[in-house]
Amino acid sequence: xxxxxxxxxxxxxxxxxxxxxxxxxxxxxxxxxxxxxxxxxxxxxxxxxxxxxxxxxxxxxxxxxxxxxxxxxxxxxxxxxxxxxxxxxxxxxxxxxxxxxxxxxxxxxxxxxxxxxxxxxxxxxxxxxxxxxxxxxxxxxxxxxxxxxxxxxxxxxxxxxxxxxxxxxxxxxxxxxxxxxxxxxxxxxxxxxxxxxxxxxxxxxxxxxxxxxxxxxxxxxxx
Amino acid sequence: xxxxxxxxxxxxxxxxxxxxxxxxxxxxxxxxxxxxxxxxxxxxxxxxxxxxxxxxxxxxxxxxxxxxxxxxxxxxxxxxxxxxxxxxxxxxxxxxxxxxxxxxxxxxxxxxxxxxxxxxxxxxxxxxxxxxxxxxxxxxxxxxxxxxxxxxxxxxxxxxxxxxxxxxxxxxxxxxxxxxxxxxxxxxxxxxxxxxxxxxxxxxxxxxxxxxxxxxxxxxxxxxxxxxxxxxxxxxxxxxxxxxxxxxxxxxxxxxxxxxxxxxxxxxxxxxxxxxxxxxxxxxxxxxxxxxxxxxxxxxxxxxxxxxxxxxxxxxxxxxxxxxxxxxxxxxx
Numbered sequence: 351x352x353x354x355x356x357x358x359x360x361x362x363x364x365x366x367x368x369x370x371x372x373x374x375x376x377x378x379x380x381x382x383x384x385x386x387x388x389x390x391x392x393x394x395x396x397x398x399x400x401x402x403x404x405x406x407x408x409x410x411x412x413x414x415x416x417x418x419x420x421x422x423x424x425x426x427x428x429x430x431x432x433x434x435x436x437x438x439x440x441x442x443x444x445x446x447x448x449x450x451x452x453x454x455x456x457x458x459x460x461x462x463x464x465x466x467x468x469x470x471x472x473x474x475x476x477x478x479x480x481x482x483x484x485x486x487x488x489x490x491x492x493x494x495x496x497x498x499x500x501x502x503x504x505x506x507x508x509x510x511x512x513x514x515x516x517x518x519x520x521x522x523x524x525x526x527x528x529x530x531x532x533x534x535x536x537x538x539x540x541x542x543x544x545x546x547x548x549x550x551x552x553x554x555x556x557x558x559x560x561x562x563x564x565x566x567x568x569x570x571x572x573x
Numbered sequence: 574x575x576x577x578x579x580x581x582x583x584x585x586x587x588x589x590x591x592x593x594x595x596x597x598x599x600x601x602x603x604x605x606x607x608x609x610x611x612x613x614x615x616x617x618x619x620x621x622x623x624x625x626x627x628x629x630x631x632x633x634x635x636x637x638x639x640x641x642x643x644x645x646x647x648x649x650x651x652x653x654x655x656x657x658x659x660x661x662x663x664x665x666x667x668x669x670x671x672x673x674x675x676x677x678x679x680x681x682x683x684x685x686x687x688x689x690x691x692x693x694x695x696x697x698x699x700x701x702x703x704x705x706x707x708x709x710x711x712x713x714x715x716x717x718x719x720x721x722x723x724x725x726x727x728x729x730x731x732x733x734x735x736x737x738x739x740x741x742x743x744x745x746x747x748x749x750x751x752x753x754x755x756x757x758x759x760x761x762x763x764x765x766x767x768x769x770x771x772x773x774x775x776x777x778x779x780x781x782x783x784x785x786x787x788x789x790x791x792x793x794x795x796x797x798x799x800x801x802x803x804x805x806x807x808x809x810x811x812x813x814x815x816x817x818x819x820x821x822x823x824x825x826x827x828x829x830x831x832x833x834x835x836x837x838x839x840x841x842x843x844x845x846x847x848x849x850x851x852x853x854x855x856x857x858x859x860x861x862x863x864x865x866x867x868x869x870x871x872x873x874x875x876x877x878x879x880x881x882x883x884x885x886x887x888x889x890x891x892x893x894x895x896x897x898x899x900x901x902x903x904x905x906x
Contacts, residue, residue, distance in 0.1 A: 361767070363766065363767035364764060364766075364847070365815075365816065365820055365844075366763075366764050366820075366847035366848065366849045366875060367764070367849065367872060367875045367876055368817045368819065368847075368850050369815065369817050371814055373767075373812075373814065378812060400592060401593050401595055401596060403596045403815035403838060404596065404815075405812065405813050405814035406813045406814065407812055409815075410816070410839075412815075412817065416872070416875070416876050418876075420872055485813075485839075486596060486597055487595075487596070487598045487813065487815070487837070487839035488598055488813070488837045488838070488839050489598050489599075489710045489837050490597060490598045490599050490708070490710065490713075491598060492598045494839075505808065505810055505825065506824070506825065506842065507824070508824060508825040509824055509825075509826040509828070512790070522841060523811070523812075524810070524812075525812070525813060531710055531711065531712070533710050534794060534795075536840075536841070536842060548598075550701055550702065550711065554597070555597060555702075556597055556598070
């Protein structure tokens with residue numbers, strides 16, 4: 351079972367002395383993500399840990415103070431990874447109508463060029479799955495989604511654009527997501543939707559939580 | 574209350590940052606030069622958790638609408654309170670109605686770009702998710718979640734400093750007391766990051782050998798560098814993961830970007846190295862158009878560098894406490 355991402359030893363690297371990154375190996379999957387959620391929950395009570403930030407089948411662990419003996423910290427972390435059981439979450443589903451292509455999707459031509467698909471095919475493939483929220487991140491209100499069809503995977507841009515608008519639906523590598531506000535991004539914008547994802551006055555401020563689901567529907571395709 | 578008289582962009586309210594909300598997609602924010610902000614608060618004999626104003630654009634002008642003790646730290650500059658000159662890194666006192674003007678130094682004694690204005694009592698904007706720092710992307714924190722504008726009126730907190738007199742002491746800026754230069758160019762210490770080995774040997778050598786220019790497309794989110802093209806052996810398309818200020822990403826175009834205080838808390842471009850926390854203040858002060866060199870350090874050296882910063886701050890605290898003791902014979906509270 352050495353090739354099983356659920357039990358295989360994770361890759362571990364440092365982000366300076368501020369944080370450490372644990373990355374599960376193998377194909378991205380929801381069961382691995384459920385282990386990431388469980389590990390995150392487990393280790394936030396460790397005294398060295400300031401916060402734990404879930405990514406796509408990976409976990410960043412920020413330190414209060416850098417551990418004096420990083421090797422022993424890594425050993426404890428690896429043991430905890432082996433020990434935790436996947437954490438299942440009963441999420442909600444929200445539906446987001448998307449306008450694909452045209453002014454709302456300035457990079458859809460790059461996705462077409464890379465994949466050889468038409469705008470209609472991209473919209474069809476993109477709106478087919480029910481996407482689980484794997485993690486929050488990037489900026490307030492943003493969700494990382496799992497389960498995108500690899501036929502529309504497109505590399506991140508050579509140089510990130512300085513501003514894409516809130517509501518932008520975009521593809522970065524094998525992932526897709528929705529921008530919650532204007533800001534820089536290295537992803538390819540294929541369409542747009544309208545939804546408020548973050549309100550700092552609410553608790554929690556995020557509309558969506560890991561384990562919730564997003565369904566995109568085709569509102570319009572601009573060819 | 575103080576009133577902003579300049580219509581300058583990019584001036585924001587900052588404290589040391591917002592921690593514990595990365596998992597909500599909320600970046601740390603906070604002063605680009607934490608040392609300057611903390612030293613300012615220590616000089617005012619108050620908590621280093623209070624908020625000040627980060628000023629990267631000059632001239633900048635404010636009006637005091639109440640008597641107020643203040644200090645300007647960070648970059649070298651020329652400041653006047655009414656007609657009187659104000660020394661950098663020394664506490665001064667303003668009366669009601671006085672105007673403070675901060676201008677670029679004609680010949681700066683140390684290269685830096687950001688001035689910090691700290692006031693006794695701190696800039697008293699409401700806490701948002703535990704911090705007063707401006708979260709520009711999320712449009713909350715700081716003053717109305719945005720950069721300051723002409724006419725803004727900022728509340729000042731009630732000063733808890735027990736002192737009766739203004740201390741006639743200053744602090745030597747850390748850029749002068751802890752310089753790190755190679756051939757006159759700022760030297761930034763980094764640790765290798767996860768994808769370091771995935772870059773070509775020529776790229777890795779260029780990382781250490783070349784000066785890296787901070788381009789005009791640099792801000793609180795990130796510094797976009799220009800230099801030799803950095804290329805991986807094979808194209809890398811990573812899964813999104815958490816990142817922290819200091820991470821040096823290399824987008825597919827081959828020009829590195831250093832994540833700074835407002836950087837988003839996650840990303841997916843390959844990472845070649847990470848600037849150590851102890852040098853982020855130094856990098857945060859590096860002016861646009863200037864260059865930096867990178868030098869590699871170990872985990873142990875990075876931890877020692879953090880200790881050196883802590884010792885410097887401790888020394889400033891000790892010096893201020895001693896000066897207070899000398900000035901009135903009181904035991905500092």
